[in-house]
Amino acid sequence: MTYVRPTFRHPDLPKNKINFTKKDYEGALSTLCAGCGHDSISGAIAQACFELSVEPHRIAKLSGIGCSSKTPAYFLGNSHGFNSVHGRMPSVATGAYLANRDLVYFGVSGDGDSASIGMGQFVHAIRRNLNMVYVVMNNGCYGLTKGQDSATADNGSKSKAGSTNLFNAIDLVGLGLELGATFVARSFSGDKTQLIPLIKAAISHPGFALIDVISPCVTFNNNVGSTKSYDYVREHIEATSTVDFVPVMEEITASYDDAKEVTLHDGSALHLQKLHQGWNPEDKLSAMNAIQTSKEKGEILTGLIYIEPNTNALHDVLQTTKTPLNTLKEDLLCPGIDALEALNQSLR
C-alpha cells in the first residue's frame, strides 16, 4: 500500500485573512474511486472556505449515506462533522441549526440520499429555510451500492450494464424553486471556476442555499449513453452567466452591458456576466422559465439560478434567541419560579 499523502506542502502557500493556508482546510485522504466527481466538489468546498477565511471550527458538516455523504471525511478535517443515517441529514441539520445558529452548515448529500430515501426530509429543510448550504453531489445513481439508477437519472439514460432508465428524472433545482428555496444553483464538479464562487455565495446567503452539483460517477455512470458522464455533461452544459464572488469591501471594477450585480445580505456581491437571455436571478418566474426552456432544448443549465438575497431563515421566523444554546448561562436557561409562574399565568 503506497497510498499515503506526504506532509510537505508548497513552501509558499498563500495565507488567508486569518493566517491559515489551504492545508488547514484539508481532510483525510479520499478513499473514493480515482476520478470521482465528488472529490472535486470536496476540493471546491475546502477552497471556498479557505478563500472566505471561515474559521474551520466554525463549520459543521452533516451528511447521510452514500459515496457523496462520505466526502465530509475528506475535507475540512478541523471542522465539526456528523455522518448520519441514509436520507436523514436534514433532521440532524435542523436540530444542529436550532441549537447553534452561529455555525456555517454544510449539508452534503447524494441524489439517492436526497431524492429518494431522504426526499421527505429534504423538502422540509427547504420549506423551513434552514440557514445552510445544501450540496447534492448528483451522479444519477447510487454509487455506493454499485450504480443503480437514482431518481435523478434522466429518462433514456443508459446504465453501464446497458439498461435504459424508463422514468422521468426529479429535477432538484426545479423542486427547490417550487418549494421556495431562497438560493438555488446548479453546477458541475468539473468546473471549479463556477462552483467555487457559487459555494462562497451560498455560505454568505442567510437562508437555505441549494447547490445541485452534477458529479460524474466514473465507476458506474460515466459510460456512453449516460447523461451524467463527463463527456455528456461537457457537451450539453450551458450557464446562466459567469459568476464572480466579490467579498465585502472589495470594489467591483469591470462593468459590462450584459452584466448584473447581486448584493448579498452580508455586503458581499455576485458579479454576473454574459447573462442568459431573459433571465434575472432575482425573478423566480424568469428562473423557472430558463430552467424549463433549456431542459426542452436538451441543455444542462448551470450557474446561479435564483436568489432572494434578503430572506428570513428559520430562526428569524421563529424569533428564537440570538445566542447559541450552548452559551446560554443558567440564569437565562433557568429564570426561576417567578418566571415560570408568569408563563403559567399567560396560558390560563
Next chain:
Amino acid sequence: MEPTNVHDPEYYHKVVDCQYACPAHTPVPEYIRLIAAEKYTEAYMVNWESNVFPGVLGRTCDRPCEPACRRGRVDEEPVAICRLKRVAADNKGDITHLLPKIPTKGNGKRIALIGAGPASLTVARDLAPLGYEIHVFDEQIKGGGMMRSQIPSFRLPESVLDEEVNNILNLGIHQHFKTYVSSLKSVINDGYDAVFIGTGAPRGRDLTNLPGRAEGGANIHVGIEWLASVAFEHTKSIGKKVIVLGGGNTAMDCCRTSRRLGGEDVKVVVRSPYSEMKASPWEKEDAQHEDIPILDNHVPVSFVSENGKLKGMTFEKVHAVYDEKGKRSLVPTGEPHVFIEADDVLVAIGQENYFPWIERDLGIEFDKWDMPKVDSTTFQSTNPKVFFGGDAALGPKNVITAVAQGHSAAVSIDLYCQGKPLDVRPDPMTNLVSQKMGIHEWSYDSIVANDDRYVVPQAEKKVTLIDRKKEVELGFDKNVGFKEAQRCLNCDVQTVFTENRCIECDACMDICPTDCITFTVNGTEEDLRTRLKAPSLHLDQSLLVSNTLAATGRVMVKDEDVCLHCGLCAERCPTSAWDMQKFFYNTTKAHHGCGSHA
C-alpha cells in the same frame, strides 16, 4: 506555450535536479535507491560508471548536487547525496569481476596522458576498454594527482584513494611515474595518436611582493607546496603559532593539517567577509570545530621578522563596500593595524596553471592569461591532436569537474582517432519505464519520508588531532544510510502525462500535495506562471505543458519545481493519463561506443 517536448532527453534530465547539477551527471536517485535496497555493490558501480572515484568523492566532493537537490526546496536541508555515496563505497563487495575487460588485441592507437590526476585517469578508464594503448606520465611517485598530494588523509584515507586509482591503472595502463614531462614536443614526436594534458593547476600563488617576505622566508610556505610536502612525508611538523592566509578550501586543509603537525594556536586570516569566503560551509565548520578561529576583513600588510626569524604579520582591517553593480571593494576601516604573532605562515590564496614545458610552436594557441585555448565541449586545443581536461583546461575547479571533462575529452579522442567530426556528439543513453505494479503499488518507494537530514558522525577531536591520517568523518552506518536514503524523493521517477487520456476530472490537481498541477487556458510562459495554482517560485524550473485538451480546450500545466514525485496524481487518475515512469539518463562516454564501437 508550445507543448513540452518530452522526447528531448534534457527535459526529464533537468527534472532530476541532482543529476543535472552533477558535472558528470551521476544517476543519483538510482544509486540512492540501490543503497536503500542494501545493494551497495550495484550502487557503487552506478557511481563508478559516472564519476570513477565514488570512495574519494563520497568523502571529498564539492557536491554541487546538494544545493540543487529538490528536497532542499520543500524541506530544511537537501538529501546527504555525497555521504550516501560513501555508504555505497564503504559497504560494497568485491567489484573486480564488474570492471571492464581489456581486449586482448588493441586497436592500434596510442594515447599519452600527461599528469595522473582524476582527469587523466578518467580518460584512461574510458579509453582502455576500447583497445587503446594508454601511457600515463606523472612526476609524482603514484597516481591520483592532487587527490593524493593535496587532499589530506584525515579527509581521504590513502587506502581508499589507492584502491580507486589502482582499479584504473590495472586496466593495462602503461605507467610512467616519477617522470616529469619537460617538453610536450618530445611527447608528440614519440608518435602518439593523441595527447591528453591533465597536469592540473600546480602553482600556488605567493605574496612575493609583501614587505618582509624575503626575510621571513624560512617560515613562510606556499600552501599547496606545503600540503604536498606533508602528504609525501617530507614535512612532519610546524610551529605552535600558525597563520593561514586565504579563505578557500586549501586554507581550510592547511589550518587543519597544521593542528595535526603541532600547531596549537592556528588562525585563518582572510581579506573578505566571512560570508563571502570561497571555502564550502562544511569545511569552515570543520575548521572551527578544531578550535581554529577565522578572522575576516583582514588584509595582509607585512611579514614581521626579528633577527631573521619570523615573528608574525600585520594586517589592515577593512570592510566590504558594494557599488550599484554589486562589485565589491574592501575599504580600510581606519582602525590601527593589527599584529598577529606567528612561527609559521601558510599562504593559501589560490592556484595557477603552469605550462613552461609546452613549446609555443606546436600549434597550441594561448590566450592573454597564458591559458591554452580549449573548446569547452570537445576539450580539443588548437592542435587537433592535443586535448586538455581538468584543472589544466579551464582553471582550477574540483575532482568531479575533472572527471566530467575527462569523459568528454575521451569521447573526443575516440572520435578523433576514428577520423570522425568532434562536434557531432553521440546522444546520451536514456530509458523511460512505467513503475506501475497495480492499484496503490509502484515499483519505487513512493512514500515521502519526513526525516530531517542525518548528521555524519565524527571521530573525537582528541583522537583525530594527534594523528594526521585518522579519518575525521566516520560515515553513516548502514542503518542511518538507509534512513537518509529514504529522504530522496526519486526525482527520476517522472510524472508522464498523456493528454488524450485525460478526462479533466481534476483529481490530480486536487490531490497534489504541493499544488504542482493546474488546468487553465494556455498563455505565454510569463502569463501562465502568474496563473498557477500555487506561486511559481523558481523561474529556472520547467513547466510541463500539455497539448490542448479535447474536452475544454484548456491545457495542463505542471510546475516541476516542488513536485514530490509521490505518485498521487497517477494514483488518483482514473484513466492513467498520469503515469510514474523511471527515467534513466547516462551521459555519453567513450566506452559506450562512439559509432564503430557501439
